[in-house]
Amino acid sequence: MPSFSVRAASAFLLIFPLLLAGCGQETPQAPPPASRPVKLFTVGGGSSDAIRTFPGRVDATQRAELGFRVGGQLQEVLVKEGDLVEKGQVLARLDPTDYEIVLEDRRANYDNARRNFERGKELIVDGNISRIDFDRMEADFRTASAALSAAEQDVEYTVLSAPFTGRIAARSVENFEEVLARQTVIWLQNIDELDVIINLPESVVRSVRSEAGPHTDLRRSATAGGIRAHAQFDGRGGRDYPLRPKEIATKADDQTQTFRVTFTMDAPKEFNVLPGMTATVVLDLSGVVDRDAVKWVPARAVQGDSGLEPRVWVLDAETMTVSARPVEIGRMSGRSIEIVSGLEGGEEVVAVGAPYLAEGMKVTRLSLSEQAVPRADDPL
DSSP states (O other): OHHHHHHHHHHHHHHHHHHHHHHHSOOOOOOOOOOEEEEEEEOSSSHHHHEEEEEEEEEEEEEEEEOOSSOEEEEEEOOOTTOEEOTTOEEEEEOOHHHHHHHHHHHHHHHHHHHHHHHHHHHHHHTSSOHHHHHHHHHHHHHHHHHHHHHHHHHHTTEEEOSSSEEEEEEOOOTTOEEOTTOOOEEEEEEEEEEEEEEEEHHHHHTBOOSSOTTTHHHHHHHTTSSEEEEEOTTSTTOOEEEEEEEEOSSOOTTTOEEEEEEEEEOOSSSOOOTTOEEEEEEEOTTTBOTTSOEEEEGGGOEEOTTOOEEEEEEETTTTEEEEEEOEEEEEETTEEEEEESOOSSOEEEEESGGGOOTTOBEEEOOGGGSOOOOTTSOO
16 A cells, blocks of 8 residues: 555656646737638720730731733743832743734724724715714724723733832742733732731720721720830831821621731831731730720629628639628620729729638639649530
C-alpha cells in the first residue's frame, strides 16, 4: 500500500506542472473565414469596350486586273513584275493581223454602202427610186458604218495600256501565248495609297448609337469623325499610322456574321507596306458607343433578393468584396439575359456562385484551371 501511494504521488508531481502550463495559455483563435471563390463576368458597354483592336488586311486602294478585250496570240509583253508604269503606257500587244484583215473588209463594205447612199439621195429627189429602196440603202450604210467602228475598236483592243500609274503586281502570261478575251494577264496596283480592311462583329455594330436611322449610323459616324482609327505594324515600335474611313458594309457576311469595314492610309515612306500584308487596327469607338444600350449578362448572375426583386453581385476589385445592385431585366436569349437598367458597362459581376453571397463578403477569382473536368461517361 505505501508503495502505491509513492507511485501515485510521483505521477501527480509530473502531471501537475503540465496542467499549470496549460491553464496559463489563451485559447487559440479560430482562423478567419476564407473568401468564397466565384466566377466573374465583365459587363459589355464600358469604357474599355470603346477601344478595340482588330486584325487588318492591307490591299491597294487602286487596283485592276487587266486583260485584252479580244483574244489572240501575244506578240510582246513589255513589262515585268514590280515595274513602275505610267498612265497610258503600253503593257502588252496581241498579233493584230487577223483584226486588220477584218478591218479592211469592213472598210470596203462601208465605202460601197456610203457611195450607194449618196447616189440614192440624188435619185430619190427626182423619183427615180422608191422610198423603200432608199430606206434600204440608208440602213445598209448605217450597218456598214457600225461594223467598221467595231473592227477599228478590235484593232485598238490588241494593245493593252495602263489605266493609271502604278506597279505591276503580277503577270500570268509570256510572249507568244494564246490568250482569251477578258482573260486576266496583268495585275496593276497603285500603292501610294493603301486600304486596310477589318471585320467588325455584330456586337460592336449593335452598340453604336442610333442617330441617322438604320443602315447609315456607322457610316455617318465614321465620316463625321466619331470613329477614330490607326494602324500598327509589327516591328515598327508601336508607331501609329492614321486611318481614314472609306467603306462600311451594312450586310453581314453569311459565314462569319461580321461587317466589312475599309479604311484608307497613305503609304509609309520609311518602310514598305504591300498588299497582302497584315496590320493591327486600333479602333476608338468612344464617340459613337451607346452607353445606354442594353447590357447582356449570364442568366445565373441575376438573383432575387428577399422581396424577389432582381439583383446582381458587383465586385469591388480593390477590396475584393461584393455588393448587391438592383437591376431591371428584359428578355432572355439562350443562357444570357438582358439588363435594361442598373449597370453602366464595364462592371465585373458574379456569374457563378451568386446564391451563396452576402453583402460585403470577400471573394476570390475562380481560375479556369479550377473548373470541373467532365467525366468520360458524362453526356455531351
